[in-house]
């Protein structure tokens with residue numbers, strides 16, 4: 001797991017000042033509106049996500065400060081959130097953020113090969129960005145898709161049931177500018193069993209459900 | 213009241229407390245790192261695990277509320293094994309550097325490791341290391357030692373009210389730090405050193421100077437502000453090595469300000485360690501006999517009305533009374549302890565003390581601050597106000613320049629005009645006070661140490677009377693003092709007698725040749741130039757302004773070097789104790805005055821401190837009840853009349869340097885520089 005890096009000492013950055021666009025201002029207020037009136041700090045994750053999306057996938061210090069001020073929170077409280085979640089980036093990232101799950105279930109199912117394929121295909125190591133700014137590779141903890149392990153997340157989509165070759169194919173498509181289909185890469189439907197149903201196959205014969 | 217069984221013993225406890233607290237009442241100590249009774253519950257260290265019947269897993273006792281019928285085991289195999297496990301995890305990344313760690317000998321982790329530690333390690337990966345953080349000139353960080361209990365974060369956020377510290381990252385990368393790398397500025401920051409259960413936060417000035425077990429510990433009272441915090445002075449070989457807080461729920465709880473804690477290096481610098489006599493315009497070393505002879509020569513033919521005495525801010529009650537008695541014997545009524553010219557009279561005690569008491573603040577529900585910035589004038593009183601504020605339902609308003617008190621306070625106006633409106637019930641805040649069940653006000657020296665101070669005082673009294681601050685079992689009228697000597701001085705009656713001169717008048721008389729001698733008892737904050745050619749006797753411990761202007765210097769003892777009484781702003785008389793001897797030929801102050809009285813042929817009638825204290829009780833009964841804050845009877849004080857419309861100004865220019873000791877302290881100088889630069893960044897207020 002990689003640690004977050006501290007922002008530059010002076011708090012300023014080449015990124016310049018930050019402010020929500022008009023559309024995002026409306027969205028921000030909608031998000032805040034989802035929480036009780038004196039609990040606006042609850043909207044911090046939503047607003048950080050919004051800010052990050054507006055800013056090419058990362059949060060420069062002015063954006064963190066902006067969100068803090070927007071929600072009347074001390075900056076350190078927002079910074080704690082930003083550094084806790086691996087989904088928030090404090091450094092510029094590539095257009096495609098490839099997050100490889102390496103937690104136990106995925107690892108047992110071959111995440112090492114998936115990670116290797118990523119390294120090879122993209123020519124970068126963990127926490128690096130390709131020179132063309134297209135890909136950033138990171139390692140993450142369980143993303144909750146273990147049933148279809150191993151998996152990776154690229155931006156907002158999950159790609160599951162991977163192995164080395166499938167990962168490479170997927171990334172090659174992306175490199176060409178194509179849009180690979182999210183979900184299982186073996187054609188499995190959602191998280192249905194691979195070889196047909198294995199449980200609850202005999203019809204239920206309990207009282208009350210007779211004739212089923 | 214819920215009943216529960218702890219280690220086989222049935223106990224009945226208050227509802228709403230935690231299992232850990234219940235264990236404590238049952239006399240069972242639970243090891244803990246993150247839990248602290250004055251901070252919110254974090255429940256993150258897991259050291260307090262105990263076994264609870266019907267729970268498959270051990271529970272964190274600090275975060276579990278008690279319930280009827282609980283069966284708790286703190287000594288079962290499960291509980292002990294759980295603690296061993298937690299300890300092993302904590303030690304995975306904790307360095308084994310106890311021999312070079314300042315916390316060694318007083319470290320919670322070290323102590324607990326003795327009971328629950330494993331003497332080998334099963335962890336074979338690399339230990340992590342963490343970069344040091346900048347916590348300012350007072351706190352040394354060794355962040356690799358941090359166990360992430362977050363006590364420091366909670367202290368900064370909850371007690372100190374500076375929300376700048378946080379826990380960043382997650383898992384193995386978790387760190388304590390500030391967002392933008394900058395020094396943490398708080399007048400209470402040193403308390404984090406005490407709170408930190410390991411050696412991650414230690415005292416920078418104390419670094420590597422002593423081991424805790426070689427120190428002599430003396431329980432005493434702080435004299436660097438008028439709060440009178442309970443302190444412990446740790447010394448070795450005649451030197452004060454550090455100052456720590458002692459518990460006193462009524463005054464400082466278990467905190468002290470950074471000034472109280474860190475100014476002690478000033479006790480070693482610029483000390484007056486022998487008498488001096490000015491000869492041909494130059495101060496020269498002298499013996500006690502020579503110094504006394506010089507004084508006797510000057511006073512021999514001087515009539516009492518041409519002699520005056522001023523007591524400074526650090527003066528103790530014993531020496532003030534001895535000096536007052538000596539002045540009386542010499543026929544002088546020109547004595548004053550109000551260096552700053554505060555217009556407070558010695559008569560009505562309720563008119564010059566903090567009647568509500570510090571602990572009483574917690575009962576108040578509205579507060580009016582008049583010309584005072586308690587955050588820097590009395591950090592522990594401000595901490596109490598903040599505590600009260602956080603409990604909810606406490607409106608605070610202030611009359612004076614903009615301040616940052618660490619809690620919400622409404623700016624009401626700049627000065628007497630606003631005050632007059634409140635008194636007349638024409639200001640909206642008057643209604644707030646009116647509606648409060650326990651309203652209080654605090655009037656500071658910024659409002660009283662001005663020519664119209666007595667009128668301001670009268671207006672404040674009127675507000676107190678009109679808004680129901682004075683009632684059965686409640687007195688909401690409070691004067692906040694800055695000097696440890698002040699209330700004691702007023703209690704002793706170290707004020708001008710019948711027809712006597714006050715400080716301003718003494719200076720004026722001295723300037724025009726109207727006085728033959730002025731006796732300065734540690735008075736350094738007056739305009740020395742105004743004394744002109746008058747013969748000046750300076751008795752004190754530091755080579756500060758007073759010593760420079762002196763013709764004879766009598767070297768006295770600092771507050772850590774004498775058994776002495778101070779009365780805090782609440783009117784609580786407390787005994788400070790001798791921790792180390794005064795340096796060189798310096799002596800305890802009352803003894804100097806007693807010896808001088810003999811040379812002058814007017815021997816004071818007390819030979820030991822017991823006799824002197826008996827005389828103090830004779831002068832004022834409050835000295836018969838040390839450590840108590842006795843309610844004072846309400847009376848008339850202040851002088852009604854029109855006030856000068858000029859706005860109030862806060863009296864402290866620099867919190868860190870207020871007296872000869874703090875002005876001599878290098879540590880305080882560093883803090884001053886830091887506060888100045890922080891203020892420049894901030895567009896600014898106080899500091």
Ligand code: SF4
Nearest residue numbers: 358359361362364408
């Ligand atoms: S620095 Fe000390 S008080 Fe702060 S979290 Fe670490 S161990 Fe706890």
Ligand code: FES
Nearest residue numbers: 101106142143145
């Ligand atoms: S372990 Fe990879 S998604 Fe859960």
Ligand code: FES
Nearest residue numbers: 246257258260274
């Ligand atoms: S003391 Fe209970 S979890 Fe730390």
